Amino acid sequence: QHFKCKEEEYHKTILVGDSGVGKTSLLFHFETGKFEPRKFSATVGIGFTNKIVNVAGSDVRLQIWDTAGQERFRSITHAYYRDAHALLLLYEIGNRRTFENTRAWLCEIYEYADSSICILLIGNKCDSTVREVTTEEGEQLASEYGIEFVETSAKTGQNVEAAFNIISRILLEAT
Ligand code: GDP
Ligand code: MG
Numbered sequence: 001q002h003f004k005c006k007e008e009e010y011h012k013t014i015l016v017g018d019s020g021v022g023k024t025s026l027l028f029h030f031e032t033g034k035f036e037p038r039k040f041s042a043t044v045g046i047g048f049t050n051k052i053v054n055v056a057g058s059d060v061r062l063q064i065w066d067t068a069g070q071e072r073f074r075s076i077t078h079a080y081y082r083d084a085h086a087l088l089l090l091y092e093i094g095n096r097r098t099f100e101n102t103r104a105w106l107c108e109i110y111e112y113a114d115s116s117i118c119i120l121l122i123g124n125k126c127d128s129t130v131r132e133v134t135t136e137e138g139e140q141l142a143s144e145y146g147i148e149f150v151e152t153s154a155k156t157g158q159n160v161e162a163a164f165n166i167i168s169r170i171l172l173e174a175t
Pocket of ligand 1: 017018019020021022023024025026036037124125126127128152153154155156
């Protein structure tokens with residue numbers, strides 16, 4: 001079976017979405033519990049982080065990959081998607097364009113990623129005072145594609161753990 005991992009193997013999990021939506025910050029918060037607004041330049045990502053998430057008594061091993069900023073030039077390569085079991089697709093709730101671009105991202109995902117990839121749609125920066133995308137719109141897009149949805153803040157930490165718990169649960173159900 002495709003998703004069967006050996007005990008010590010990790011599920012490759014990738015972050016995608018427009019530049020600036022908070023991919024690196026989300027992963028950084030998940031890794032360290034911190035938010036550091038000026039720590040990352042758009043071209044320096046984290047690389048990858050290994051984490052073990054416990055879902056209802058089962059350990060799910062995630063190897064979470066951040067981009068190195070290639071999304072600025074729409075040049076994420078096929079290699080980034082290769083062998084990915086799970087994917088977090090981010091937009092920013094205060095920037096409508098990043099939400100509209102998620103459809104183009106989904107096209108690319110369906111073109112390059114494995115057809116059985118587990119996808120979670122994330123509306124990040126839910127701490128923003130300016131909102132251009134409603135929660136209902138996020139939910140509606142997700143249900144159109146048959147994927148799950150959550151709003152997060154890499155700044156306050158709201159739903160950061162929850163997002164990785166959801167994707168781990170989806171992976172576990174797919175195993
Ligand atoms: P990436 O290009 O998708 O990796 O985005 P970054 O993680 O580099 O974040 C881009 C900018 O948005 C940085 O200035 C971050 O500090 C900021 N940022 C990221 N996540 C959040 C969030 O949840 N809330 C707020 N208010 N700012 C955020
Ligand atoms: Mg980044």
